[in-house]
Amino acid sequence: MENLQTKLFAKLQEKEAEMIQIRRHFHESxxxxxxxxxxxxxxAAFYEDKACDIQTNVGGGxxxxxxxxxxxxxxxxxxxADFDALPIQEETELPFSSKIPGVMHACGHDGHTAYMMVLAASLIELKEELAGTIRVIHQPxxxxxxxxxKGMIEAGCLDGVENVLGIHVMSTMPLGDVLYHKGPVHTGRASFKVALKGKGGHGSTPQDANDTIVAAAQFVTAIQTIVSRRINPFDTATVTIGSFDGKGSSxxxxxxxxxEGDVRMMKEETREIVEKEFRQIVEGISHTFGLTYELTYENDYPVCVNDEKVTEMVANALQEAAIPEMKNLVECGPQTPSEDFSYYAKERPSCFFFVGAHKxxxxxxxxxxxxxxxxxxxxxxxAKSMASAVVYYLSKGV
Known part of the structure; x- marks a missing residue:
């Protein structure tokens, strides 16, 4: 195992400039x-001349x-590794800043894809020494x-797969740290849109109107009681109003x-409680103020749960790997964002861990x-963190 890892690390080192070039290409585009x-x-073009099997347009996308x-x-x-960007106007002034107005790689997915491509190329070159199969999932x-x-899983990307690993680079975590957590590691998520509908009128005669601004203000306050009064204090949940569209003449x-807003939770049972209470409050506020309403409430990404044994395997691999650039291996606790890696983790015992990126x-x-x-x-x-986990897994298992 040590010899294979040494060879793999050497190949990665040889390709570092290529890794950075690929990342910058994606960042610009x-x-x-x-x-x-x-x-x-x-x-896809990167893999065309390499000794591997490739499928494109997986999941209809x-x-x-x-x-x-x-x-x-x-x-x-x-x-x-994932590879989509965000609808954000870049303000970094980097020499390789986004060339697409209003679109930016503001989450590190360009880096995920670059390291994964170079790691995959290195594994292909050493494939005869691998005891098993590596399936690289490039996910949009x-x-x-x-x-x-979700679409890739429905299309069969996990067929024959026993376990799944993923990494997220983190701009808020120290460069040199690799971080992990066993159990629930990322929140689940839901989103909502509520239109409260009343009777408009003139500010001088409020008695002739049903004031949706006042009702909406009560609603914003009331839903905060879901977390403070309906969720166990030892559980995690947030309910956020991100948009309040009440603009008009004074x-x-x-x-x-x-x-419109956002809900996060660390247990699927909490998800059910929040939705039930949310719907009850919308109904109650509407009844109290004599309004009607339209509600869209959508549950999407599940809670992401790291399998204890697979995560222990990753931690052991990282401890034994002696990665020169890694300063600390940290048990970081659960993280509040949400991640659709959670769908893989629902289907197979998995581990999603983190690499610090802040100098x-x-x-x-x-x-x-x-x-x-x-x-x-x-x-x-x-690249070396994932490489060490792959080598350890194929030689020692979970």
């Missing part, structure tokens, strides 16, 4: 979720599967429900107000920020 046709073509069959019998492990559309993972009572002494910007930035040294750490 971002594509939104479900629209990543040129990105998918670039990825831009998904790509690459199978690397080892020279010896063994298990089948899937490793996943992580950012927008229903997400790319002396006119509007007949409709539309609110000390430089500005830190969160994911989805116009100035989002990752230090490119994190790409090699991600």
């Amino acid at each position: 971002p594509e939104l979720s479900f629209q990543e046709t040129k990105t998918a073509q670039y990825i 831009n998904g790509i599967l690459v199978d690397i069959h080892g020279g010896k019998k063994g298990p089948t492990l899937a490793i996943r 559309a992580e950012e927008v429900p229903p997400g790319g993972a 002396n006119v009572i509007k007949d409709t107000v539309t609110l 000390e002494g430089t500005p830190m910007y969160p994911h989805h920020h116009p100035k989002f930035y990752i230090d490119e040294a994190c790409l090699m750490i991600a």
Whole structure:
């Protein structure tokens, strides 16, 4: 195992410049979720002359599967990277900033795809020494429900796969740290849109109107009691109003107000409680103020749960790997964002872990920020981290 890992690390090191070049190409040419046709073509072309099996248009979209069959019998492990961007105008002023107005790689998916492509190429070159099969999942559309993972799973991307691993680079975590957590690691998510409909009127005669602004204000306050009074204090949940559309003339009572927002939770049971209470409050507010309403409430990404044994395997692999660029291996606890890797984790015992990308002494910007930035040294750490997990898995199992 040590010899194979040494060879793999050496190949990755030889290809570091290529890894960075690929990342910068994607960063300059971002594509939104479900629209990543040129990105998918670039990825597919990369594998055309390599000794692997490739499937394109997986799931009826831009998904790509690459199978690397080892020279010896063994298990089948899937490793996943996503490649969609976000509708954000980039403000980094990098020399390789986005050339597409209003679209930006503001979450690191360009880095995920770059490290994964170079890792896959290195594994292909050493395939005769692998005891098993590696399935590389290049997944589109992580950012927008229903997400790319769901369609790829429905198309069979996990057929024959025993376990799945994934990495996210993190702009808010220290460069050199690799982080993991057993059990629930990312929140589940739901979204909603509520239109409260009343009777408009003039501000001088409020008695002749049903004021949707007042009702909506009561609603915003009331739904905050779901978390504070209906959820166990030891459980995690958030209910956020992100949009309150009540704009109009200062002396006119509007007949409709539309609110949109977001729900997160760390247990699927909590999801059910929040939705039940939410619907009850909408109904109650509407009845109290004599309004009607239209509600769209959509549950999407499940809670992402890391399998304890697979995560322990990853931690052991990282401890034994002695990755020169890795400073710390950290048990980081659960993380509040949501991830459609959760769909893989529902189907197969899996582990989703993190690689820090913030260099000390430089500005830190969160994911989805116009100035989002990752230090490119994190790409090699991600590649070697995943490589060490793959080698350990194929030689020792879970």
